[in-house]
Amino acid sequence: MQTAVVVEDIAETGTWLRQLLEEAFPGISVTVCREYQSAFVCLAEGGTELALVDISLPDGNGLDLIPVILQASPQAVVVVTTIMDDQEHILTALQAGASGYLLKDLPEEQFVRKLRGILLGDPPLSPKVARKVLQYFNGVGREAAVSKPVAESTPAPPDAEGLSSRETEVLVLIGKGLSRREVGALLHLSDNTIATHVRNVYRKLNISSRAEAALEACRLGLISTEL
Template identity: 45%
Template structure:
């Protein structure tokens, strides 16, 4: 692989994924995109051989990028790199044309090994994802039923949308701390912290730290 695109909006995660990818292909040229719009524009400027795609982006879904890239560059390898291991994220990505699905909580060596399997025709899948796919047809996915129930609920105010843990993270990032610092302060891994923060952004409909500060003030978490 010589031309690789990483679609990921968090800088720390970009660097982490790049390091994992370079374990497999040290000489690869890597292009970083932080938004769906910039990634789709990059498809017009060149044909990537491999794309690592986050699913939840500030301006849309990585599934839309997968679908467009599959149309424009059908030979590209499209591998999801995400924190979400549930059916609601997994199966739409695969149906859109993803060749693989990796979890960012996996060790870098494991991700590099999975990516190297591409050249041997082995789909890159995290073990947890492979098990989920095997068990999918054995029972009704609980996440699908839960999501259906949620859609019938009336809108709640912003405070009601956030769990107690998410409010803790909003308080921390609202005070200017970065993801890694929030993870250390609240005693969780970086990837767990990033997942909480992405959920907060999605629930509140925001896309920047400045907006997070405003929401934290509005909700009375900080003065």
């Protein structure tokens, strides 16, 4: 691997992903884009071998960039890097042409190993993601997909219930049981910033507890009770 593009709106997370790529592929040239539009322009020009794409961007849905990347660079490996681990997001990404789907809470050593596996032809999938793909093809959870075909499905919008893309990510992580400090560490944001996001989420959804946050995240289709 010689060239890569990272699409990630949080500067610290973008730097972190760049460092993981440089560890996995010494000497690789990495470009980081923080918005959908700038990424669209960069990726439409082609020339990248690997793209790490987040879903929740401030001005668009990262999954919409997948066909843009593959049209400009048909041999490119596109890996979705996100905290969204629900089956619908996963299947939509793979249907669009993504070669992999890595969750940001994957330990760094495993993350780097998954990236290196690309050179061996191994699809870079987080273990939880791989299980959900297998569940789908084994018939678990396919009933919903029958009534709503994967090709026509769309991820829950970042502004669901008036939430921003960042507030949506915070809701997902809080709903999964992570503490505010853990959420901050994962998103590379300060405790005060996370506290502000949590207050906004609670206010907009009219909730006041973690349990209610988990229920709302499930209701919005952002997380599930599946393994």
